[in-house]
Amino acid sequence: MELGVSKEDYLKVIYQLTKQYGSARVNRIAEELNYTPASTSVAVNKLEALGFVQRNHDRSIVPTPMAMELAEKLFKKYHFLVGFFCWLGAPGDKAMEDADKMEHILSDKSFEKICVSVKKHKPQIEKLAVHCLATGENPSEKKFPKEKPEPEIKEMETKKQYTSKILWDYSMERFERMPMSGAERCEDIMETIGEWYNAGKSTTMEELSQYFGNTLAEVRKYLTELAAKDQIFPIKGKRDPICPTSKGLEIGAKALEKHKIMSEFFQLIGVNEDQAEAEACRMEHVVSDDSGMRLNTFLCNDGKYERVITGYNLYARYRMGTYPGIMGMYEMDDNNCLRRLVEEFYHYKRDILLKVEPESCYFVLQWKSEEDQMKEQKNLWYKNPGLEWTMAQRTEDGECIPTKPFEFVFIPDDPVVEASVLITFLPAEVKKFSLDALENIYELNVEVW
Secondary structure (H helix, E strand, C coil): CCCCHHHHHHHHHHHHHHHHHCCECHHHHHHHHCCCHHHHHHHHHHHHHCCCEEECCCCCEEECHHHHHHHHHHHHHHHHHHHHHHHCCCCHHHHHHHHHHHHHHCCHHHHHHHHHHCHHHHHHHHHHHHHHHHHCCCCCCCCCCCCCCCCCCCHHHHHHHCCCCCHHHCCHHHHCCCCCCHHHHHHHHHHHHHHHHHCCCCECHHHHHHHHCCCHHHHHHHHHHHHHCCCECCCCCCCCCECECHHHHHHHHHHHHHHHHHHHHHHHCCCCHHHHHHHHHHHCCCCCHHHHHHHHHHHHHCCCCCEEEECCCHHHCCCCEEEEEEEEEEEECCCCCEEEECHHHHHEEEEEEEEEECCEEEEEEEECCHHHHHHCCEEEEEECCCCCEEECEECCCCEEEECCCCEEEECCCCCCEEEEEEEEEEECCCCCCCHHHCCCCEEEEEEEC
16 A cells, blocks of 8 residues: 555654654654644544554554554665665765655665665665764765856757657656656656657647646646746647747756666666666656766666666667667577577678667668568568567668667677567568467677667
8 A cells, every 4th residue: 555755754753753652642743744733633543544553542643563564664765775875975965865755656676676786785885874874974975076067058959959768658657656746747747848849749738638637727737837937938728839948858858867867777677677667757756866867877887787678768878860780680599599690691781770760769671682682582570578579661771670679788888789689580471470470589689889
């Protein structure tokens, strides 16, 4: 059962007071949380109705076993996360602030993955947590070099500079995982406006209402707040196009970048892609810019880990254009180990192209000659994770496979990006995939720099 941040904070205080005094009272709880006794009494009544606390004959309050278990879990998360952010080099106050926010929304599964991924550093993390919680300082704090002020962004340059995730990378699932505050919803709306703007798509109040599942009145309220903050230009009608300001695009781009960092981090430690996206959607709103930068530094510079990521956002790494690479098509044995090149490989050039375009990213496999193209009477199919096989699109340049199904491998200090996907070749007359038509499965491996 998800109680929400406020109720969980009440439980933590009740747990602490019970540990210290044997029970808790409304006035003491209100004092600890800096709330009024009246509002605290209402919250305690709700917790009692949910079975998390009980009242004694003298009106004192004690947590139930279920509440004790939840509170202990929250304290465990908080203690570890404080040490973890200190280990990344964050200032003590930032480490405690971010840990306090994350403890409520980080899933147990992802928390365990983080613990396992830094298991060898646990003694150091524990030591830093104890020191920070006692003094409020981090003895391992690492300061970032002062950044030079960025030049003013011109309106005409904004679209090119802030191109981010492709339009269909977003789904409503990211907005359904937890209740959002008005500020968080505003930030998500600004991200989406910027994303659609960069993809060349105009945005209206009506479209945002349908996309987010909010009423027109609610969306109008959020847009009014964004206009007051100079992030969009004022609008009037529900069908009027919404135009972001350069300030709004910058804010949206930073939020998207933080989302990408969080998603990559969770995938790095072994969380599956869907769960990593869900966690990132929660974290992007609560993790400070400072901690986000430190996680990014950890991802980019940590020499101990390779990153294996599916559904990678190539717009974060490449500008619009065409990039060279090489490819190989390999047979696989029963253990999925690479063995030798398949016969079909010799109909293609070894060189491969990565096309990064405003609305799509894809690899192009080029035939050696028109004769090879005519000779190849089979079509290339690729495997979408969790989905059916899809036939590669044939163009004048060659056969195209989108980057979304590929599994990318990033090795620290190596500029070459490796990616792979499962492929097969089926007779040209096969237009709809079936297991009966499947003969062999190969691995297409590409390297791009």
